[in-house]
Each structure stands twice: as C-alpha cells, then as structure tokens.
Amino acid sequence: MKAEAGTESARGAGGESARGAGGESARGAGGVTRAAVPAPWVARLTADGAPFAVRDGVYASGPRTLREFVEAVWAYGDRVFLVSEDARMTYREFFDAACGLARRLVGEYGLRPGDRAVIALRNHPEWQVAFWAAQLAGLVAVPLNAWWTEDEFGYALDDCAPRVLLVDGERLPRVRAWARRHAVPGIVFHGDGPEEGFAPYVPDTDPYLGPPDVEVTPEQDATIVYTSGTTGRPKGAVATHLAQAGAAVNPRYFAAAAALARGEVPGTGPAPVSLTTFPFFHVAAFTSFYAVMAAGGTLVMMRKWDAGRALELIREHRVTHYAGVPTTALQLLEEARRAGDGLESLTLLSTGGAPAPPGIVAGLTERYGERIEPRNGYGLTETCGGVLSHVGAEYRAHPGGAGRPSPVTEVRIEAPDADGVGELQLRGQSLIRGYWGDEDATRAAFTDDGWFRTGDLARIDGDGRVAIVDRLTDMVIRGGENVYCVEVERVLQEHPGVADAAVLGLPHPVLGEEVAAVVRLRPDRGAEVDAEALRSHVAARLAAFKVPARILVQRAELPRNPTGKLLKRELRERFTAGDGR
Structure with missing residues (x-):
C-alpha cells in the first residue's frame, strides 16, 4: 500500500x-x-x-x-470484536487472551523486547491475539504470507531469525523442518495434537494479571513485514x-x-x-x-x-x-x-x-x-x-x-x-x-x-x-498480491529446458492484472516442454498466485535493447494479438 x-x-x-x-x-x-x-x-x-x-x-x-494503542481497546469491554465462522470474541476476551499469551512468551519462553516472533496463520481470531500479544510483550511481530511455500517461508525465517513461531496447523508442515534445524520453539493454533518442539495454544484469560511488565518505547521496532523488491527476493520492511x-x-x-x-x-x-x-x-x-x-x-x-x-x-x-x-x-x-x-x-x-x-x-x-x-x-x-x-x-x-x-x-x-x-x-x-x-x-x-x-x-x-x-518497478499486482517479475523469471530459468524467460502483467477484468510469461526454449533440451509443464514447475516452487496464467513458448530470441533490457512492451503486444495460452 x-x-x-x-x-x-x-x-x-x-x-x-x-x-x-x-x-x-x-x-x-x-x-x-x-x-x-x-x-x-x-x-x-x-x-x-x-x-x-x-x-x-x-x-x-x-x-x-502499539502497546499503548491496544491497551485502550480494553475499555470496549463486552462489545464484540472478532467474528469468525465458528466463534465470537469480545474486546475484553481478546485483550485478556493477548495479555495471557504475552505473559507466556515472556515468562515460559524467556523472550525479551526486540526478539522476533513470527506469525503465520489464516485469518483466525487467534491471529489478532498472537499479533497483539507480541506488541504487549515488546517483541517484533513478523507476520508472514500464509500462502507461501516451504522454501519461501525458509528464506524469510533465515532472514529474520525469530525466537518463536506462532503458527496454525496448516502452516506447521511448512516451517517444521526449519524450526527443528534451528531449535526454535513454537506454539500451534488449531493443530491436531502435540508435536516435538511445538506446544499447543492454551488460552490464558485471567482478567486480573494484565500484560507483562516490560518497557516498550516509540523508537523500538514493532513489526517486520516482508515485501519483494526489484531483485525478486523478499525484504523485511522494519517499522x-x-x-x-x-x-x-x-x-x-x-x-x-x-x-x-x-x-x-x-x-x-x-x-x-x-x-x-x-x-x-x-x-x-x-x-x-x-x-x-x-x-x-x-x-x-x-x-x-x-x-x-x-x-x-x-x-x-x-x-x-x-x-x-x-x-x-x-x-x-x-x-x-x-x-x-x-x-x-x-x-x-x-x-x-x-x-x-x-x-x-x-x-x-x-x-x-x-x-x-x-x-x-x-x-x-x-x-x-x-x-x-x-x-x-x-x-x-x-x-x-x-x-x-x-x-x-x-x-x-x-x-x-x-x-x-x-x-x-x-x-x-x-x-x-x-x-x-x-x-x-x-x-x-x-x-x-x-x-x-x-x-x-x-x-x-x-x-x-x-x-x-x-x-516504475517491474511488478504485477494480481488481485491485490504483488508478483515480482524477476522472481518468477528466475524460477522459469531454472527449468532445464528453458534458455530465457520474461514475465509481465496483462490486464484482467476481475484480478486487475494476471501474470504472463514468454519463454525461449533451449534448442537441445526443450522438445518436450510446453506451457503446462512450465506452470507445474513454477507451482512447485512459488505460491499459486505467482504462477503465470498465460505462457507463450518460442525458440526465437526474446527482444532486448542494446543494453540487454527486455522490451516487454513488444512482448505484451504479442499477447494482445492473441498469442499465449
């Protein structure tokens, strides 16, 4: 935004x-x-x-x-704050639960202000509990894209080096191996049962104990939210x-x-x-x-x-x-x-x-x-x-x-x-x-x-x-999600049958834009490669919203200017003319 x-x-x-x-x-x-x-x-x-x-x-x-901001909402008391498909939570219930989790993070897990706490959940009420518990404990909340693959999660986890993972049962398989390699504990929301290194979330809603006694100052980091840059690698934006x-x-x-x-x-x-x-x-x-x-x-x-x-x-x-x-x-x-x-x-x-x-x-x-x-x-x-x-x-x-x-x-x-x-x-x-x-x-x-x-x-x-x-940036916004072309290009170019690739955005009546690609095949190894094989290759490595909806496969060189920059306007015109599946 x-x-x-x-x-x-x-x-x-x-x-x-x-x-x-x-x-x-x-x-x-x-x-x-x-x-x-x-x-x-x-x-x-x-x-x-x-x-x-x-x-x-x-x-x-x-x-x-943010601690000051969230402490004020306690005054809304029994007003309903969160409504999910199967539960309701009032402001008081939410605040008491966030305080209880914050106390657990500080007491049981020994976390201190500045430590990173990764949050990887669907839009459950507990996402809000986890995020605000981190703020009440003075931690740096790191909300990660719940649609990421295991490799994408691994890159961000290596980058921010969290001391705790707050995840739901769906995300657990994608972070489990990383957590075990780095001996980082976690708490699982909506999980199926106990798991080595991950404890189940048990609400602590004692209304009399409040948040942990930690100092949170305006200059301290509150969040790291990952976004991609023109290099295609996610960057952690620190606020x-x-x-x-x-x-x-x-x-x-x-x-x-x-x-x-x-x-x-x-x-x-x-x-x-x-x-x-x-x-x-x-x-x-x-x-x-x-x-x-x-x-x-x-x-x-x-x-x-x-x-x-x-x-x-x-x-x-x-x-x-x-x-x-x-x-x-x-x-x-x-x-x-x-x-x-x-x-x-x-x-x-x-x-x-x-x-x-x-x-x-x-x-x-x-x-x-x-x-x-x-x-x-x-x-x-x-x-x-x-x-x-x-x-x-x-x-x-x-x-x-x-x-x-x-x-x-x-x-x-x-x-x-x-x-x-x-x-x-x-x-x-x-x-x-x-x-x-x-x-x-x-x-x-x-x-x-x-x-x-x-x-x-x-x-x-x-x-x-x-x-x-x-x-100015080479990015496609597909249904509100940022897709950085160079990231998808890099994955396409990893395919053994691909010699070159260009990714661009095309207008879409509902999504705003859709992802498209033009791929040049290797003369010696591209005989069996088609658009569906390339989509499968990308889907195995990147989130589904980054997979090109339309792919034009060719053996000719991709158009470039004298400095080597792809002429994507020319490529876009090919799709406008009806090329690409």
Whole structure:
C-alpha cells in the first residue's frame, strides 16, 4: 500500500511536493512546489488542540506505541470484536487472551523486547491475539504470507531469525523442518495434537494479571513485514512503534475527514461492522483493523473468499463496511446484482492493495446511488498502510485518482515531466525505518533527506489530489498480491529446458492484472516442454498466485535493447494479438 500527507512542503531537485493537511507554496531549485489545497474542514481536524493536530511531524495526541494503542481497546469491554465462522470474541476476551499469551512468551519462553516472533496463520481470531500479544510483550511481530511455500517461508525465517513461531496447523508442515534445524520453539493454533518442539495454544484469560511488565518505547521496532523488491527476493520492511502508531491513527483521520465532507459530526454514528477480506498479513489489512479497533467496531472474518458467502455474512451480521482488494469488491457487487441483494446494511465499500478500476465507482453509484460510500487510497508496505485517501463525492468525481495525504505524510513528485508526471516520493511518521539487515536496499530506497522512493509514477493535480499514473518497478499486482517479475523469471530459468524467460502483467477484468510469461526454449533440451509443464514447475516452487496464467513458448530470441533490457512492451503486444495460452 502507499502513504501520504505531510507537515511541511519540501522540494527536491527538479521535484514538486504537496503537504497533507494544507501547506504553503514555495519555489525550490528546479521549479515551483505545488502544495495541496486543503478542504475547508481540514483545519477543524488539524489545528492546535484539535484531535489530529501535528507536532514535530507526528500526531500530537495520538498513541506513541502499539502497546499503548491496544491497551485502550480494553475499555470496549463486552462489545464484540472478532467474528469468525465458528466463534465470537469480545474486546475484553481478546485483550485478556493477548495479555495471557504475552505473559507466556515472556515468562515460559524467556523472550525479551526486540526478539522476533513470527506469525503465520489464516485469518483466525487467534491471529489478532498472537499479533497483539507480541506488541504487549515488546517483541517484533513478523507476520508472514500464509500462502507461501516451504522454501519461501525458509528464506524469510533465515532472514529474520525469530525466537518463536506462532503458527496454525496448516502452516506447521511448512516451517517444521526449519524450526527443528534451528531449535526454535513454537506454539500451534488449531493443530491436531502435540508435536516435538511445538506446544499447543492454551488460552490464558485471567482478567486480573494484565500484560507483562516490560518497557516498550516509540523508537523500538514493532513489526517486520516482508515485501519483494526489484531483485525478486523478499525484504523485511522494519517499522518502529511510532511509525505503526501513526499508521493506526491515519484511518481515524480519514474517517473523520470523510464525515465532515458529508456534513456529519465525526464519531457520532454507530460503531462499524467490517467484513474485512484482506489476509491479516497484508498491510492493507492493518489499515482496516486499526480503523475498526479505534472505533470499537466488529471485525467479521472469512476463512476463504466466496462472494455468495460474503453476502450471507453481510446480511447475518448487518455489515456496514466492506474492505477488500478490487477483485473481491467487483465479485461482491456482481453477486449482489445477480441475487437481487440490496446490500441494505452497507454504508462503505473500501478497496485497497491494488489499483481500483474506475468501473467500481460507476457500478456502485449506478445501482445504489450515493447511499454506499466508495473509498480507495494509496499505501505501501513501507508506509505501514494507507496514507492517501479518496472517498465519497470526490472519488466519484475523479475515479482515477488516489486521494489526498494524511496530516503526517508529505508527498512530492521527483523530476516531473511536462505533464507533471514523475516519481512519487513520500516522507512522514508512518514510514518504515529501513529493511531488515539490508543497508544497501535501505540506502537505495531513501533519499539523503529522508524521502522514500515509491517507484510509482504520479502527478499532483491542481487542487492537491495525487493521481498514480504507472509503476516504475517491474511488478504485477494480481488481485491485490504483488508478483515480482524477476522472481518468477528466475524460477522459469531454472527449468532445464528453458534458455530465457520474461514475465509481465496483462490486464484482467476481475484480478486487475494476471501474470504472463514468454519463454525461449533451449534448442537441445526443450522438445518436450510446453506451457503446462512450465506452470507445474513454477507451482512447485512459488505460491499459486505467482504462477503465470498465460505462457507463450518460442525458440526465437526474446527482444532486448542494446543494453540487454527486455522490451516487454513488444512482448505484451504479442499477447494482445492473441498469442499465449
């Protein structure tokens, strides 16, 4: 996801920047800084003494650590927090369980602040218990992609060197061998029985003991969330407690701003009931569950995405907010149309994790008028969630935009062209401090004055809205999941019958993009290789969403420029012409 909003304007060489909650225009080296034009209600939220005032670049009255953030939700008591297919958990039950697990991690396992705790579960209620137990214990939570293969898990585990694994029974076979080799213990949720080195999760919900007595400071690391880079290898994006605390406040600000834009008083409506379909390890999910927790709302979960079942859950639980990737949102709206379901309880349809096709807003408005508010935005793993928000009437009027920044995020366009398009760069409270154990990658990602290079091409429109134009990075976003082309290319090139390979993204009406590949076969060893054999080869080594849906097999050289770079535009045109299975 991607972040935004700022405290003061700053311009780099040849760039232009915009401030989140207002700002001033200024001329810097290379051109004019165009500041965001604040809506008239922004000052009511960000002025001195207001709920979202900013001091020294951070929210003045917001939490400073995730421990501070989660301790406050205990006050919601018997309100229902988590709803799964077979269980409900109130805020008090959740908090007591998280405290109990935190005490176990500190006492029984001897973990100390700074130790890493890997979390690899489906969207069970216990995922939330495990994540927040790590925060209460001062540990660094490392949520890993639950869809990864054993090899993919192994790479991340080697990289972050955790001292405990918190996994469910489905993930256990994929981490078992690594845990035994490194003598790292684990706790299993929803497992079938005892296992060497892994103890079953036994809830400890004593309401009188509270969290362990450990010190958690804003400067300490809170999370490592893995994302892939242009090398194709996952990188661990490290966020401090202060950064994640800022990310937890951002959605509250956006919700308040949206309420004022509608002419309502923020915080006066009912608590949200959110059907959140993002996998919890995905940074887009953080934005969603932070918002629900801050408001004392309810988080409704699905074990596996199914549009028909989603409609049933919306009706059963009177869901008010839907949150998911554009793919699932489109499928939900289509299923509602087919079933004649009016989505009577729904007031917000929020998408993230991938660019939203403009058709989502048009279809929503055509069928439901303005009753259901559309929301989209922009964020990255490196910004700890959404930092730009696009909502309501403004989103309907400009469906191709990405929105405006939060008060603690600055945005600028580096080296804009004649149309104002250049690389989007960000700076602010919720940005990561760098990549785990990778100083070279950290230096490459940040400018000397602290701006994060997103790798996205964007422009700032005249009234301060950011519009994302394209990506500089060679990446496919398939249904909200990032697929880095070089990683898939490397696996294809490992096949003995493959001489060369190029992976690219093609437009898809539901997924947004699908993965495609052009493969050149070796003259001496490629006789029996076909597209299905290549898909099987990739599927055995990478997660299913990374397997190319379409593969063009050829014996001719792949087109490259004089420096050796693949000319993927030419390859894409071949698929457009109907080639590739």
